[in-house]
Amino acid sequence: MTSTHLSLREPDAVLGLLNSRRSAGRSLRRGVLCLLPALAIAFAGFHRRWMSDDGHIYVRTVRQILAGNGPVFNAGERAESSTGTLWQWLLVLAGLPGLDIARAAMYGGLLLTAAGFALASLGALRLYADRAVLPLGCLVLLALPPVWDFATSGLETGLATCWIAGAWLLLVTRAPSLATCVVIGLGPLVRPDLALVSAVFLGAQWLMVRPSRRAALGGLGAALALPVAYEIFRVGYYGQLMPLPGVTKEASQSLWGRGFDYLADFAGPYFLWVPALFLLTALLPSAAGRRAAAPLVPALAPVVAGLLCWVYVIKVGGDFMHGRMFLPGLLLMLLPVFLVPLTRAWTIAAVGVGIWAVACASLLRIPYEGRIGPGGVADERGVYVRQNAAPHPLHHDFAGYPSNVTYARLVREADRAGTPSLFLARTPAGANSPTVTGVFSTLGFSGTVVPLDGAALDPIGLAYPLAAHSERIADGRVGHDKRLPDTWIFADRGHGPLPDGLDPAGVAAARRALGCGPLAELRAATRDPMTPGRFLRNVTGVWERTSFRFPNDPVRAERELCGARQPNRQPKALSPS
Structure with a gap:
């Protein structure tokens, strides 16, 4: 059984x-x-x-x-x-x-x-x-x-x-x-x-x-x-x-x-x-x-x-x-x-x-490997591989791109000696005052070489509120179609004698415009000490502030923002960074 x-x-x-x-x-x-x-x-x-x-x-x-x-x-x-x-x-x-x-x-x-x-x-x-x-x-x-x-x-x-x-x-x-x-x-x-x-x-x-x-x-x-x-x-x-x-x-x-x-x-x-x-x-x-x-x-x-x-x-x-x-x-x-x-x-x-x-x-690849294409779209990885002369770029030194190497050298020299250069302006030490200011379009690289107590500014406006709120440039490269003129940057951040090529009247107009209306409020919203009152003012004015744009021409901007009647003169710009 x-x-x-x-x-x-x-x-x-x-x-x-x-x-x-x-x-x-x-x-x-x-x-x-x-x-x-x-x-x-x-x-x-x-x-x-x-x-x-x-x-x-x-x-x-x-x-x-x-x-x-x-x-x-x-x-x-x-x-x-x-x-x-x-x-x-x-x-x-x-x-x-x-x-x-x-x-x-x-x-x-x-x-x-x-x-x-x-x-x-x-x-x-x-x-x-x-x-x-x-x-x-x-x-x-x-x-x-x-x-x-x-x-x-x-x-x-x-x-x-x-x-x-x-x-x-x-x-x-x-x-x-x-x-x-x-x-x-x-x-x-x-x-x-x-x-x-x-x-x-x-x-x-x-x-x-x-x-x-x-x-x-x-x-x-x-x-x-x-x-x-x-x-x-x-x-x-x-x-x-x-x-x-x-x-x-x-x-x-x-x-x-x-x-x-x-x-x-x-x-x-x-x-x-x-x-x-x-x-x-x-x-x-x-x-x-x-x-x-x-x-x-x-x-x-x-x-x-x-x-x-x-x-x-x-x-x-x-x-x-x-x-x-x-x-x-x-x-x-x-x-x-x-x-x-x-x-x-x-x-x-x-x-x-x-x-x-x-x-x-x-087999299939884009026709502009390692470059920026005719429409402004880039093979981003290929560009940085070529410019850094490295197959796997991590900490960018731009060994294959002389202008970036020169910029890094200028930043380091200015940080050590305080010597101004074409792209740099030294400002006095003090509250909200950076030790060295670097202006460069390659923002990540600039942020790497400029010290944390300095200011790495980009005229495109990815991290610079003043540039972000400027007017768009017609037919500019996608994602890079804003470029704040150097006149504004010096008026905002610069001290001492004007660099060669800048229009004194344009700088003066820009400085006056920076103290008027929405531009003055934009600077206060981003630079004034953060207090409960400032927080509340930022909240209540956020819609107008976010939608605000100003002309790249400082004379026109002064006229529109301050009500000044000045002759319409175009400021001369420095060589692009």
Whole structure:
């Protein structure tokens, strides 16, 4: 009886063991599918690791914070030069134990990018439940050189990749909680334009869960708590509605033509219409099949958010870095097909996209590698590799670019001896008075060589409020179409005899204009001691201050702001820096 009893139970035990092994094997394969895209982008990003000049803008602000000067670019002037608020404060945490901030920014971005790819893979696995999957959308991203380049760079792109993928994973898992709402609501702190993604994802979560009114208001409050709190701090401390780069780049204006040129610059060289066609042809039979169809809301939400991000980038005229501003939107649109079900239609699409990906990764390149293109868009990594004469530039010395080397030498000489030069003005020591002032357009580099108690000013206005509120130059390079004349800079910061080439009447008019109306208020909002009264005045006047612009011609500016009647004379400018 005993042997019979055992023999009857043995088949069930064997089947259970086989099923558990199959389940373990399936879990292992799914885990590998999650890790492979992350490992691939980690390898590609490390192979092309670098630090951008804009990344060094973050570094100087972090150094100022750690030095006790507050979240400013120059001590004594409250200007928010960091577009990615959360990235700035993460770098502060990295700098607390004494880590090299530039190195932490470069490798931290790489780790966050890889984590984002892993989270995107996991989200796709959850979206298609327990079905077998194969890679598709991840192949598109892995084939594009801009994705490799901005896996590092020191900018907030890696954090944006990780946050987008993580927020979508929370959406797919349908885990409504206050913590989920807090994470989804972080978009504006990752980058201001990612508020669009937060809004779409919160709307999608509401459609999926349909919470009570009380729960919905609680979730909305949790999502808005940190962004609203920081916005109150921003308007009171800096006196602006947005980070200063948003002011200088006129983020509220529309430049559709230039934006479509930026899209063509990104999509054209890589023939992005090829994978788009494969995806579209596979989507139709996939949507018709019940087994292959994904839940509608979590599948559509990132596509809608990605399209809105692309529309916004096109509206504001794009960017000067090749492909960079389209990467978050592209990731969003590819999330639902990052991995796809193993069906006939998707397999054909995956093969076609795979062939394109091999060709793109190995052959397709922009025609202006290592340079600035004819439309002002740059192969940003290639430019800094060439100018620094280094394959992986980290701490820029611009060994291959003599004008920057000369500038660094002038700064160091002025800091040691107080000798004025073409780009530098020495000012007396005192309250809110920098020891040495450097004026240079390559702001991250300038912020590296100018000491923290000095002033690194850029005529473009990324960290200099006066330049940010000047008029835009017609037909200027995208992202660099403001250039405050040296007349204004000397009137604002200079002391002693006028440098050769400056018009005394123009300097005098600029100095009078700086004491009138909105210009005087702008200087007070950013330079007066921070008191409760100053904070409140910054808050109440923030709308007018953020929208205020003044003419580059100091005589016209004086006439408009002070009511003076002076002959309209154009100031002579120094040689451009």
